[in-house]
Amino acid sequence: MRKLPLNVPVPARNARGLAGASAIHESAWKHVSGQARYIDDLPEPESLLHAAVGHSDQAHARIVSMDLSEVSAYPGVVAVITAADVPGHLDIGPVFPGDPVLADGLVEHIGQPIFAVAATSHLAARKAARLAKVEYATMEAAITVDQALEKQLFVRPSQTQQRGDPDDALARAPHRLRGEQYVGGQEHFYLEGQACLVEPTEDRGVFVHTSSQHPSEVQKLVAEVLGLPIHEVQAEVRRMGGGFGGKETQAAPLACVAALLARATGRPVKYRLARADDMIQTGKRHDFYNKYDIGFDGNGLIHGADIMVAGRCGYSPDLSDAIVDRAMFHADNAYFLDQARVTGHRCKTHTVSNTAFRGFGGPQGMMVIEQAMDDIASYLGRDPLDIRKLNLYRPGRDVTHYGQTVEQHLLPEMVDSLEASSDYRQRRQDIIDFNRSSPVLKRGMALTPVKFGISFTAKHLNQAGALVHIYTDGSIEVNHGGTEMGQGLYIKVAQVVASAFQVDLDRIKVSATRTDKVPNTSPTAASSGSDLNGMAALDACEKIRARLTAFAAHHWSVPAEQVSFVNNQVVIGSKSLPWADVIRAAYMNRISLSSSGFYATPKIHYDPATGTGRPFLYYANGVACSEVLIDTFTGEYRVLRTDILQDAGRSLNPEIDIGQIEGGFIQGMGWLTTEELVYSDEGRLLTTGPATYKIPAVSDCPPDLRVALVPESPNREATVFHSKAVGEPPLMLGIAVWSALRNAVASLTDYRYSPRLDTPATPERVLAAVSASQRWLDDQQEHA
Incomplete structure (x- = not known):
């Protein structure tokens, strides 16, 4: 491959709007x-039809019979298709097989499409789809990660990354702690829902207007279900009204269904999901069950670690193999783990297949080590920031558990800088004094770092x-x-x-x-x-x-x-x-x-058989300090202030980058605090819209939010003008809010006990942590 010239200078600011300037968003x-214009704003072609699907109401079952006569007879219905009507490939799995475009005899989650309808209006298509008479033979279903682990159900083989002898290191460590956590999932909740418009072209081909992050995958899969060469399908994306990973693989099934209906009718077809259907039928951020076993010395320096991360993948692989890989890569976050083992499980459940979401498994992996940092601090009676600073990667302690060397040590200086600019030490003392004199309201504060690898973990995508x-x-x-x-x-x-x-x-x-x-x-x-x-x-x-x-x-x-x-x-x-x-x-x-x-992208490689390599070209770094106030009677809380310092390298557009940092932080905060996905025991999603699923509102944002970029920090790697990525790394800055909530609750025990706080840390869970702290105090007094 021809080596790119790297002698393009950082331009003088004479021509307007060059790289490095804060130009406004082009739209x-x-x-x-x-x-x-979004998909639903495009002028409607003549004879346009609208699509809907009938979906399973069972989590795991065989289809015994399906009567679609009333569907076909509904006014306005032009065509009804099932798996038997697919002329090409039925399976549209993006990486590994397992995703039929329409279920063929077996359903594996509530909401799985089993037939599709084309009608003259959106409403007619949706109403008709509800008239099917389907008889099922139900089968045993695994809904939770715990159930999948117990039954040893996995969509892909489990993997391990290991350095040294963690078992010996743990046995020899002066101190040892174990912990576990559940990390909740997250709905993408993009403003523009999943949508596409498919128009037939000459030679049996189609033109696809799609709201997709991956138009080439849409093109390929549409061609495959139609049984066409790829060049007969064109896909176009002008813009999306938000994606966050939810339109990386999840847009293709809609385009495939619409293309099949366009083939069946010879007419253009629009397929737009209503919000409730979108939430039921499409994947989300994986929820995880994590465990740690950490050995450390009297200063809090980690000597050995054994970490497990287990993601709820849903019924098919989708992108889960790479997502759990990234959770494993980031189980260290910013800390040198010395002798370490990280095991990752890809749990199969009879729920919708979870998928990419901003951070792609990295946030879930980071959560386990950040909990451990807080727990070590409580155990030793130390400030959590001191434990974090002691364990940061630095020269001589700079090789990850998967063998990649951290080459640029920015975080120690960034942590020190934000510690000073946020006045962390004085504010922490003020918070301690406040909590001693305030019996009901308690404050908490945390300063947490982020080290996030930049590159696709699937090498060919780079x-x-x-x-x-x-x-x-x-x-x-x-x-x-x-x-x-x-x-x-x-x-x-x-x-x-x-x-x-x-x-x-x-x-x-x-x-x-x-x-x-x-x-x-x-x-x-x-x-x-x-x-x-x-x-x-x-x-x-x-x-x-x-x-x-x-x-x-x-x-x-x-x-x-x-x-x-x-x-x-x-x-x-x-x-x-x-x-x-x-x-x-x-x-x-x-x-x-x-x-x-x-x-x-140069330099990257990774061998899953050995669990070693260099999966990332470089790391992006950030630090956040958040202060919260909780009500120990109700569990309600507010975020009072957040300070953020992010390294964007030599930023291509500082204002755009700062906007991404602010939005990423708020989205991460929402993931860890308010956004709760609730499933019934049968696997039915109960939170299907804004009335039951709470994304952060303006009133949830910190009234005092301070964001800064590290000045004069060019990327050492030869990226475009030596900039750094800022799309995903800021989301994990929201961990500071969750850690601050734990810190506020810990004040009830004079910071001697660090309560478990699964996410999202809703007021109910915060109140449960308060109760657990009170019980701990009672036990201590009883044994005194």
Whole structure:
């Protein structure tokens, strides 16, 4: 592979909107004016039909009989299809098999689609789908992680990562603690629900408008269910109204169903899920059951660790293998574990298959070691921050349990910096004094770090393509494989292109992501959107710039070294010509003004058989300090203040990055505090909308939220302009809120007892932790 040139300088701020400047989101004015088009806003084609599915009301059963006569007879219904009507592949598993587009005799979760309906209206399709008469032979179901572990049900084999001899280290450690926790799942709750619009084309093909983070996967799976070559299917994504990982694999089934109905009817089909159906039928963040066994000395330094993480994967593999891998990779978070073993289980349950969610298993893995840090501090009577600082990765203690060396040690300095800027020590003493004099209201505070690996853990996904066109008026169009879901990827890539040519940002347009422009793309996920697509676009620009340089040198008879691009001009020897004039001259002289670009992440490798390798190109780092106030009578609480320091490298767009940090933190806080997924014993989701599922509101946000980027911190790795990813890492900063809640409850026992606080830490669970602390105090007094 051709090595990318790395000599593109950080540009002077002369042309407007270059990389490093805080340019506004490219669709901001469309968002606020209501002109941004989503799938449901597209003009409806003539003879459009609407899709719905009939889904299982059993968690695990065989279908004995299915009578769809009333469905077909309902007014407005044009077609009804079942698994028998699929002309191509029935299984649409994204990585491993196990996901039939329509159930074929066996259902394995409540909400699994078993047939599909096309009707002349959205309402008619939904009403008709409810009229099916289905007879089931029910089978035993496993709903929880505990049940799956007891029955040894797994969607993929369990794996272990190990360094040294943790059993011996644990046996020899002066102190030893064990603990366990349940970490709840999370609904994506994107503003725009799952939706697609499929139009038949010539040669039996289809054009798919999809709200997907992975249009190439949509293209491939639609082609497979239709029994077509991939080139007969095109997929396009202009924007999504939020994704958060929920549209990485979960958008494809809708597109497949709509394409099958379009094939059956010869008419365009729109398939849009109502919110309740969306929550029932699509996967969520995996909930986890974690355990730790930690050995440490009298200072709190960890000598050995044995950690288990077990994710509820649902009925099929989906992306769970890689998600549990990442939970294992991040079970250390920011701490050197010395002799360590981490075991990961991929538990099969008869619930909807859980899927990607911002952080992709990393947050769940980090939770277990952060609980251990608090528990060690209570056991030793120390400040939790001191225990955390003592165990941070640093030179000489910088190899992870899976063998990757932490090469850039920013966290010790970042922790010290935030400790000082947040006035941690004085505020902590003030909190202790407040709690001693306040019998009901208690305050708590925690400062927690985040070390998050950046790269897809599936190596082949670490690639991207781009296409750059320069038109004869000097305007530039860019297309790449990344998708825009509100995170600002399009504006960042546009800034990269503007910087490469040193022209104003308003000359650049990034067009909708399309599979017939840039093929075989990876999902926009793993915080790698800017890293991958920015570098691919830069590669394309470098090729064009090399042609322009050679042309200008030859045409105006100067050495190539005397050709440069500055402030919308091309400097050619002693001349300085407008950018557009040089582009027109190049066109008249038959110089190609278009190029594709490509990038593949270097250095990464991982061997699952040995549990060792370098799965990440680099680590992104962040630190958060949160203060909370709880009511020990009710368990209710408020977050009073949060301070955040995030390393974004040499940020491509500081304001966009700060917005991502704020949003990520709030989403992480919601995951750990208010967002509770409740299932019945039979596996039925009971929280199916905003009335029963609480995402954070404005009133839940800290009234005092302070966010800063680490200044002058270029990435050591050769990422685009030495920036760092900021999509996922900030979500885990929300752990500081959960840890602060534990700290507030621990004040009831003078910080001698660290209560278990499973997540989400709802007021009910906080109140239960308060009660557990009171019982602990009573036991201590009884034995005194």
